[in-house]
Amino acid sequence: MESLTFDLERTTVRELNQFLHKPANELEGLKLTVAAPNGAHNLAVGVDAPVQVTIAGHAGYYAGGMNQHATIEIDGSAGTGVAENMMSGKVHVKGFASNGAGASAHGGLLVIDGDAGLRCGISLKGGDIVVGGSVGSFSAFMAQAGRMVICGDAGDALGDSLYEAVLYVRGEVKSLGADAQYEPMAQADLDAVRALLAAAGMDHDPASFKRIASARTLYHWNADANQEY
Amino acid sequence: MEAKRVHFARLQQEESQGYDRKTIDYIHSAAQRGLYEIRGLGAKRRVPHFDDLLFLGASLSRYPLEGYREKCTTQTVLGTRFAKKPVVLDIPITIAGMSFGALSANVKEALGQAATAMGTSTTTGDGGMTQEERRSSKTLVYQCLPSRYGFNPDDVRRADAIEIVIGQGAKPGGGGMLLGQKVNPRVASMRTLPAGVDQRSASRHPDWTGPDDLTIKIQELREITDWEKPIYVKVGATRTFNDVKLAVHAGADVVVIDGMQGGTAATQTCFIENVGIPTLAAVRQAVDALEDLNMKGQVQLIVSGGIRTGADVAKALALGADAVAIGQGMLMALGCNSDTYFQNGALHSAAADYAALNTSPGFCHHCHTGKCPVGVTTQDAVLEQRVQAEEGSRRVRNYLKTLNMELTTIARACGKQNVHHLEPEDLVALTVEAAAMARVPLAGTSWIPGWNT
Numbered sequence: 001m002e003s004l005t006f007d008l009e010r011t012t013v014r015e016l017n018q019f020l021h022k023p024a025n026e027l028e029g030l031k032l033t034v035a036a037p038n039g040a041h042n043l044a045v046g047v048d049a050p051v052q053v054t055i056a057g058h059a060g061y062y063a064g065g066m067n068q069h070a071t072i073e074i075d076g077s078a079g080t081g082v083a084e085n086m087m088s089g090k091v092h093v094k095g096f097a098s099n100g101a102g103a104s105a106h107g108g109l110l111v112i113d114g115d116a117g118l119r120c121g122i123s124l125k126g127g128d129i130v131v132g133g134s135v136g137s138f139s140a141f142m143a144q145a146g147r148m149v150i151c152g153d154a155g156d157a158l159g160d161s162l163y164e165a166v167l168y169v170r171g172e173v174k175s176l177g178a179d180a181q182y183e184p185m186a187q188a189d190l191d192a193v194r195a196l197l198a199a200a201g202m203d204h205d206p207a208s209f210k211r212i213a214s215a216r217t218l219y220h221w222n223a224d225a226n227q228e229y
Numbered sequence: 230m231e232a233k234r235v236h237f238a239r240l241q242q243e244e245s246q247g248y249d250r251k252t253i254d255y256i257h258s259a260a261q262r263g264l265y266e267i268r269g270l271g272a273k274r275r276v277p278h279f280d281d282l283l284f285l286g287a288s289l290s291r292y293p294l295e296g297y298r299e300k301c302t303t304q305t306v307l308g309t310r311f312a313k314k315p316v317v318l319d320i321p322i323t324i325a326g327m328s329f330g331a332l333s334a335n336v337k338e339a340l341g342q343a344a345t346a347m348g349t350s351t352t353t354g355d356g357g358m359t360q361e362e363r364r365s366s367k368t369l370v371y372q373c374l375p376s377r378y379g380f381n382p383d384d385v386r387r388a389d390a391i392e393i394v395i396g397q398g399a400k401p402g403g404g405g406m407l408l409g410q411k412v413n414p415r416v417a418s419m420r421t422l423p424a425g426v427d428q429r430s431a432s433r434h435p436d437w438t439g440p441d442d443l444t445i446k447i448q449e450l451r452e453i454t455d456w457e458k459p460i461y462v463k464v465g466a467t468r469t470f471n472d473v474k475l476a477v478h479a480g481a482d483v484v485v486i487d488g489m490q491g492g493t494a495a496t497q498t499c500f501i502e503n504v505g506i507p508t509l510a511a512v513r514q515a516v517d518a519l520e521d522l523n524m525k526g527q528v529q530l531i532v533s534g535g536i537r538t539g540a541d542v543a544k545a546l547a548l549g550a551d552a553v554a555i556g557q558g559m560l561m562a563l564g565c566n567s568d569t570y571f572q573n574g575a576l577h578s579a580a581a582d583y584a585a586l587n588t589s590p591g592f593c594h595h596c597h598t599g600k601c602p603v604g605v606t607t608q609d610a611v612l613e614q615r616v617q618a619e620e621g622s623r624r625v626r627n628y629l630k631t632l633n634m635e636l637t638t639i640a641r642a643c644g645k646q647n648v649h650h651l652e653p654e655d656l657v658a659l660t661v662e663a664a665a666m667a668r669v670p671l672a673g674t675s676w677i678p679g680w681n682t
Contacts, residue, residue: 017452041445046382046453062436062449066382081436081446087381103435104377106421122435123377125421142431144421163422219426220409221264 003031013040024049024069039079044072050089064091067108080117083110086127092200099136102129105146111200118155121148124165130200140167141177149196151204162214168193170209181215266498267406269596269606270557271399271490271535276507278490278535279544281663282656283672286642294641301637302647305552307529308390308459308482311451315482316368316390316459318552319348320633321648322542324625325487325533325556326372326392326463328354330407330416331494331596333613334361336563336605339621341365346622347629352392352554355405355430357419358384365618370461373450375404376430378420382453390483391450392461393443395472396432398491398534401465401505405430406495411599413608440475447480461485466511466534467504473518477528485554486515488534492557494606495597508534508545510666516549525549539635546636547651548667555632562628563621564603566590570615579603579615 006016016034020027027049034055037043041060044053047070055063058076067086074082077095086105093101096114103119105127112120115133124143134152141157143165153171160177167180168189176182185207193206235241244250258266287293294301308315324344329337331354338361344351350368357379358371371388373380385391396402407416407428417424437446447460462476463485476484488508493501512532519525532545533554545553557565568590569576579590582602586595596606604615640648643655657672658664664671665678675681 013452014456018455021455042449042452045449046385048382061442061445065449066385066453068382080442084436085377085380085382100436104380106381119435123431125377141435163426219423221427 002029003033005033005035007035008038008040009036013042016043017045020044020047020049020051020053020070022049027051037076041079044070047072047089058095067091077114078112082112083108083127086110096133097131101131102127105129109196109199115152121146121165124148128196128199130196130202132200132202134171137174138177140165140180143167147192147196149193149200149209151202159212159214161218162212164214166192167212168196168209169212170204173210173212176212179215179218180212183211183213185209185211267408267495267597268498268501268594269492269494269496270594271492272502273594274502276489277509277660277662277666278507279509279541281509281659282544282667282669283659284540284543284547284639284643284655285657287644291644293644294646296638296641299641300646301640302649303633303637305649307531307552308461309529310459310482310527311456311480312390312459312482313455313457314389314459316350316370318350318368320629320636321546321550321552322347322629322632322636323349323370323531323552323554324351324559325491325554326352326354326370326394327556327560328356328405328407328494329359329362329419330354330356330411330608331606332560333604333607333616334359334415335613335616335618336560336621337362338365338618339563339616340559340625341369342618342622343625343629344368346626347633349629350389353388355394356407356416357381358387359419361618363387372463374430375432375434376420377435378422378430385450385453388458390459390461391454392463392485393434393447393450393481394463395476396465396467396487397463397493398465398487398489398505398508399493400496400500401467402432403496403500403504404432406597408495408597408599411494411608416608440479443476443479451480459483461531463487465489465491466506466508466514469506469511469514470518470521473515473530474522477519477522477524481528483529483531483551484515484519485531485533486511487554488512488532490535491533492560493596507666508532508536509663512545512548512550513666513668519549539632540639542632542636543639543648543651544656546648547655548653551649558628559625560605562624563605563616564624565601565605566593567603570603571620572615572617577615582612 037057045065048068050069053072055074060079062081064072064083078093080098083091084103086108088107092111097112097116099117101116101120102110104123106125110129113132118136120135120139122141124146126145130149137155140159144163150169154173157177159180190206305318305321342365345367352370370390409425459482461483462481466488489505529551532550536553579602601607656669
């Protein structure tokens with residue numbers, strides 16, 4: 001399998017992304033390492049090919065943004081909006097992730113080994129997110145579809161205004177957001193958590209997770225609610 | 230028996246200014262329902278507008294062009310700052326962003342066909358890009374909205390420009406709204422929502438907050454599109470001077486300013502009528518901001534919100550806009566608020582359907598109900614057939630053609646061979662308010678309030 005290194009001390013993010021936008025059949029199977037990323041923004045964004053990208057260090061905002069088919073590993077921490085609007089493929093953050101991780105992701109799998117900041121999984125639209133650590137407040141805000149597995153704790157207002165996304169939390173939840181509710185874990189939930197943990201390379205008992213989903217009371221206007229959710 | 234004398238009969242019928250019948254209705258309705266009114270279209274209140282400006286045509290001190298013969302250029306180029314492939318339009322009149330969901334697929338297709346025929350652009354909306362729209366539009370601007378409904382990299386790459394929507398004139402600071410009756414299975418699936426929910430979009434983008442983040446977000450979109458496509462930033466008109474400066478600083482190629490008269494498919498009436506500033510006031514502030522940054526000509530300005538006529542277009546351009554965007558006017562061209570709709574080769578009365586909404590042509594603002602009597606703002610399988618793409622496209626084309634003819638008529642009369650040469654010096658104001666907002670003199674004087682005495 002061909003492998004290639006882009007050293008960002010000697011080349012630019014522009015050249016890296018331009019290279020990664022080559023036709024998928026030219027990139028297929030390629031292993032690419034981004035050396036000296038030093039927190040650069042917009043690394044490996046808009047990739048649409050089954051390549052393997054390793055970012056050897058910390059990434060800035062939007063690493064792996066809008067990813068399709070690629071497997072992107074960040075051997076460090078990631079800034080705001082890692083894997084935002086991902087469609088497919090996998091983004092794996094070995095360190096911590098900042099705010100809005102996996103925002104509006106339509107598909108694919110985002111794995112964060114450490115903690116994630118505020119609004120992790122906001123507006124999620126079908127993607128899966130597994131967080132090894134804890135997530136900040138307003139995570140899964142307005143999440144529409146997809147699943148989030150949180151192995152640590154969650155901050156305030158988890159799952160506020162949820163639609164059809166489902167959340168699984170192992171640790172403490174500081175507070176649930178409007179319209180989010182605990183629900184019993186069914187066999188399908190246990191299977192889902194087990195599979196997601198396996199895909200993320202994490203090992204926990206699925207039965208130790210709680211399920212959170214939408215109570216669906218905000219789906220329709222309700223004059224009596226006074227809009228004070 | 231002697232009839233009882235009525236003293237001061239007219240005084241007994243005096244309507245209060247503050248508590249007129251409309252206000253009394255509002256209070257009665259609030260008291261009954263406990264819920265604010267939601268409606269479509271834009272602000273109905275009178276605000277200073279382009280109607281309050283007049284052109285100074287050529288005379289002895291200026292030399293006109295032959296109105297019917299001499300060439301008057303209308304070509305408009307947008308996105309010259311950073312984009313490798315700027316948008317080149319034949320006319321400076323574009324079609325504003327309106328969602329599939331708010332509008333039917335037929336309407337989106339008609340708008341695309343008409344825009345293509347007239348060499349201009351059309352714009353997606355809060356609900357993603359439809360195939361019909363992409364197919365029919367030569368130049369399609371793809372909106373990146375807070376909700377990100379249906380937003381995906383394939384469509385980003387298929388688009389001719391990207392418009393990051395911070396807000397719209399009808400509701401700056403508010404998110405979109407699409408009531409359940411319009412969220413049919415196709416709309417729901419494009420937005421990843423359960424069918425029939427009252428969809429209330431976010432008002433903030435999920436992955437950035439503030440102008441510094443926006444800079445990086447714009448760079449991300451440029452990287453994804455290999456710096457080919459212009460990036461527009463659309464802002465609802467409020468603190469326009471500062472907002473335009475921040476948008477330019479964040480790296481926008483084009484800034485779109487939408488004044489408070491801009492339309493909506495569904496918003497709270499109190500929001501539509503009371504938040505934002507008039508388009509007229511916003512244009513001046515936007516141009517000031519560009520001039521302050523020495524960016525006039527490098528960053529293009531698109532103005533929208535209540536642009537109806539070729540004269541409105543000419544006035545916006547004279548004040549410094551590079552192009553305008555029209556939403557409501559396009560819907561009206563398609564039949565919005567018309568007595569009739571055109572189907573199977575004949576005109577049919579829509580009177581009964583207006584009556585069912587307790588309204589009549591000329592007053593209807595029921596876009597939010599999805600029961601548009603003329604089939605423009607609906608997802609209803611029967612109603613949406615009242616706009617056919619071919620006839621709709623013909624009407625929108627004619628409307629655009631008329632606007633452009635009016636624009637060039639005025640430009641020629643002002644002695645301009647290029648509509649972009651219209652300038653504030655060609656304008657005077659009819660009212661003190663308009664003079665102050667547009668910073669042009671009150672007609673017949675050299676007085677600009679706040680600037681000279």
